[in-house]
Amino acid sequence: MSKRSIPVGLSAVALFSFANYGVAQTQEQLTAEEAFPSDLSFTDFDLVFEDEFDLTNENGDPILDSYYWTAEEREQSSPASKRGSFPHPEAVQVMADGTVVLSAYRDESTARDPNGELRNGVLTSKEKFHASYGYWEATIKWENIASGTAAAFWMMPYATPNSPEAGAELDVIEIRGRRAGGYWTDDAQPFDEVNHVNGFNYLADKTTGEILNISPSSYDSALHKKIYDISDDLNFGVHWDGYSANQNSIWATLQPNGEGNSLVDGAFHTYGLLWTPAGYTLYFDGEEVLSIPREDDPATPDFNESWLSTEKNANDATLISYTYPKSGLTKTNFAAADEKAVSQALEHLILSIEVRDPDYASQDNWVGPLYELGPQGDPANTKMIVDSVRVYEMKSLQAQQSPAQPNAIGDSTFIAAEDYDNGGQGVAFMDRYDSGPDAVFTQAEREAHTPAIDIADFGGSDYYIHSFSGREWVEYTVSPTADGYYAVSVDAGNPAINYPTSIENGKARTTLLVSADHDALGKITIDASTETATGKIRHHALPTPVGIFGPTVMNVQSVNNSTAQATVDGNTTNISLDTYFDGLLFQYLGNVIECREAEDATVTGNISNGGEYLVGFNNAGTVEFDEMPGWDGGDAQLLIRYSVVDNGANTPFLKVSVNDNIVQEDSADLKLALEPDDTLFDKGYERNYYRYIIVDIPADFMVADSVDTNGDPVYANSIQIISDGSSNEEVRIDWIALASEVSTGETISLEAEDATLAGSAFVGGDASASSGQFVNGLWSVNSAVEWTVNATATGDATIRLTYAYDSSGVTTNRSVVVNGTTVASLTFDGDNASFTGVATATIPLNAGANTIWIGRLGNDAGGVVKFDVLDVQMPGGSAPLDLKIQAEAINAPTGDAYSVLLGNATISNNVNADEGAFVDGLNQAFAGVEFYLPDSVPAGPASLTISYATFSGGTVTKAVEVNGTVINYGFSQSNSWTDFIETDAINITLKGDGSDTIRIWRKHVDTDDQGSLRIDYIMLSN
Secondary structure, X not given: OOOOOOOOOOOHHHHHHHHHOOOOOOHHHOOOOOOOOOOOOHHHEEEEEEEOOOOEOOOOOEOOOOOOOEEOOOOOOOOOOOOOOEEOHHHEEEOOOOOEEEEEEEEOOOOOOOOOEEEEOEXXXXXXXXXXXXXXXXXXXXXXXXXXXXXXXXXXXXOOOOEOOOEOEEEEEEEEOOOOOEEEOOOOOEEEEEEOOOOOEEEEEOOOOOEEOOOOOOEEOOOOEEOEOOOOOEEEEEEEOOOOOOOEEEEEEEOOOOOOOOOOOOOOEEEEEEEEOOEEEEEEXXXXXXXXXXXXXXXXXXXXHHHEOOOHHHHOOOEOOXXXXXXXXXXXXXXXXXHHHOOOOOEXXXXXXXEOOOOOOOOOOOOOOOOOOOOOOOOOOOEXXXXXXXXXXXXXXXXXXXXXXXXXXXXXXXXEOOOOOEOOEOOOEEOOOOOOOOOOOOOHHHHHOOOXXXXXXXXXXXXXXXXXXXXXXEEEEEEEXXXXXXXXXXXXXXXXOOOOOEOOOOOOEEEEEEEEOOXXXXXXXXXXXXXXXXOOOEEEEOOOOEEXXXXXXXXXXXXXXXXXXXXXXXXEEEEEOOOEEEEEEEEEEEEEEEEEEHHHOEEEEOOEEOOOOEEOOOOEEEEEEEEEOOOOOOOEEEEEEEEEEOOOOOOOEEEEEEOOEEOOOOOXXXXXXXXXXXXXXXXXXXXXXXXXXXEEEOHHHOOOOEEOOOOOEEOXXXXXXXXXXXXXXXXXXXXXXXXXXOOOOOEEEEXXXXXXXXXXXXXXXXXXXXXXEEEEOOOOOOOEEXXXXXXXOOEEEEEEEEEEEEEEEEXXXXXXXXXXXXXXXXXXXXEEEEEEEEEEEEEEEOOEEEEEEEEOOOOOOOOOEEEEEEEEEOOOOOOOOEEEEEOOOEOOOEOOEEEEEEOOOEEEEOOOOHHHEEEEOOOOOOOEEEEEOOOOOOOEEEEEEEEEEOOOOOOEEEEEEXXXXXXXXXXXXXXXXXXXXXXXXXXEEEOOOOOOEEEEEOOOOOHHHOOOOEEEEEEEEO
8 A cells, every 4th residue: 555745846734725625635645644633643643554546556557455455245235224236346446546436326237127236336444454543534525426325434343333342333424415405204205495484494295385394304203204304414423232223323414614515526525533432533624523522411412512623613514413312212412321432442444335226225215215326437426536545543552462472483383372462353363253262271361352362272271273264363473593494384173074075176174374474475275174073283384484584473364264065965054164273383494595396306206296296105216306506515404395194004204315315314214204194094185284394414415506617506416305115105295495504695784875766765864864864755655765786696685674663563564676576575663763673584686786676565554664774694605603702801802802891890710610710790880891703703693692600599680782782681590609601592683894792791780780790701603
């Protein structure tokens, strides 16, 4: 989604003043901040949704952003409904001018009746975007609001709005059709309004001329007819307590353009609603026109005039109607005790045109009788033209996402399904049906969530998530202990069912969609078990490794609903497909340097190509992958993605050979054992669940890469997977990857302001930015910064972009395009106001010149992100980092590495210390030791280990400061003052330019860092 910048030559002030006076000047030319109401503080809100309907496809054609919107398509409403039309995607058209047009028309190609079916446009963000308290606005122009139609911008919760938790229907603007000078009654008979000589208004029957003693918006007990003023004014409504006889509503009709002036004036206007726990405030073109507080004077029987804004005279707003309950009930005011009117739920956006069909809908004259609708494209049809939609959430009320689980992932780490992130509905998870946990779960915050994810217990406190239905999701924040690639598997299954086949491809199955930082990683298809016992949980491996180079949010989403149809004895029945989700398994690979599809390999013997995988491993044969890279000939890991079904006869084994050397210790046997699954054999199901197996390859098996006489790379390794046919199991091999430990090259730093700027990007100044400058204006689609870099070799590079993004609690993203291909997405955290944020990714570079374009593509989110410096760690094989520095090596460089004592720190001797000495005295204010690193250390991620001793009666916290970045580290107690132990590895980042410093000291001088600490040495590695 995107927004437009202000055109050159027009100031924001001028544009805003045009909008306030209703001139045909739209707010599309204003930024999100400039369009924000002037009486509200923009810094108190976060822009969380923005669409200006200017997304295009690869051909440049305008398209709807389907990530956030659905153009509804439904069957005709039931005869009892007041709506009698078909919502249809063809009634929603995105235009080249950056607007979306919703219309109502008759489809004359249909045969429902001679006049054709009625069709109408409806856009909704349901199940795609939801938010809560904040400011919601849309800029809209209306055309030909005909009798029998209503166009609206409104919000709805998931559930029926019958409680504060379930929410309320919020109609920001509903504009209704009217025949000129007409009122209507329940029998759709038009009447004329007559000004009586005594000054009162009456209605006259058009046919007889009879004067009816009845006023608009009231009941006449004799005629039993309800009279409606069907107008084109601004109708605002809130509906709660459901849609039955208990429904209550707030309903106000205003003329914000001035009494008697129509909103159908050919101009765009902005309609906004400030929704807070204290009530609702309605805005028209940025000015407040109505404010309804949560608590009102219950003694006031009708609409309280004080609700109208004190600014109403500026807009000449006129109050027409007031609060009312469901038809037939006693009219009451919005009482303070009735808190249901203020929604407490997440709500989604709706843009709609609705139609009352007088022939096929009930005689509920909510919009008057429908007289004229022509075929699609008829210029006289009702149209709603939307230029932009924005949602700003209140920062003070936003839920914050944070990991609930110990989120560090190492060589092999399992994150349990029930340990999903904190943050609540719509922030860290989405549970559509609010059924809550089934099992007692020890984490109190889980029980406090409303709604709450469904959690059950296999037994022995082995929890899992179930009732995982379509569009429900959970998220897990994970942080790598080592940057690189991970094999990720999802443990999931279906419960037992009694029916072996369903209508969908003859299989009973569900699907989970997995993403990382909202970039799709792949779908996992889960076949249902046909056993009568508990559904089986299996590993389902993602199709490719996942690069994790810092904190990453993993999202697991259910694609299917919980039921499907099955054929049993020739009859169709519904079966349950309740998905069980047990957790995520991460297996560290290092740096993935080559991926191959199995079907692209050379096969011999009876192994054969199954289309997208290899089969036939129950026969003798070989799979060979030639010309595999070997980088510098170091250690490697081979990842094999496979599936296997066990028929109970044998366990499947395979050999792995590298350059004719068997990897397994005993070459006489096939030592690579594949893990089978015996639940699906002979059931007629696809083996579409996969898992990984990782094979370690010694360094001396690999041949290092080289170049030929033309300078082209030469990859000389051959990897074989061998079967001797001794197994009868059905094995599939889908894909392999070859990985090494991460190797790094030179790091270069590039200023954003020195690069090539695209779109609306421009240079700004800020003292907190590097060199005092940065690049701004990156909120528009195709606005970007492009750098050119020269690499000495082909390979993966690590980029680190320093940025500022001041939008607390919110994240956004920008795309990375290398040499014309989109290769990654950077995530930006809104809690970095002053260029303190760093976004990282791994990208491929070619030997020679490369372009790195970072900016906003059509599917990227909004937000004002500012770019400062791009650090590029080039491909290359710099020497491994393995450096020890003694704490006592003061001013006496050892290989250009040395230390300096701080404050009153001293050197002491002890035989147990490495090289017999250590630094003491860190219990005193500002005492410590600072290590200076040589310029030979490579730039980039590194691991820091500290050898120390403390016996102060518990954990001692000191500041570990790396290049000015402070880590408050807790040093666990050792066995004695002379028992020196090492810390766990601490992840740090080095500059590699000779200026790196590491300081360990008592910086804070408070109760948090009391206690003594002895420092022996530090170790650095990568």
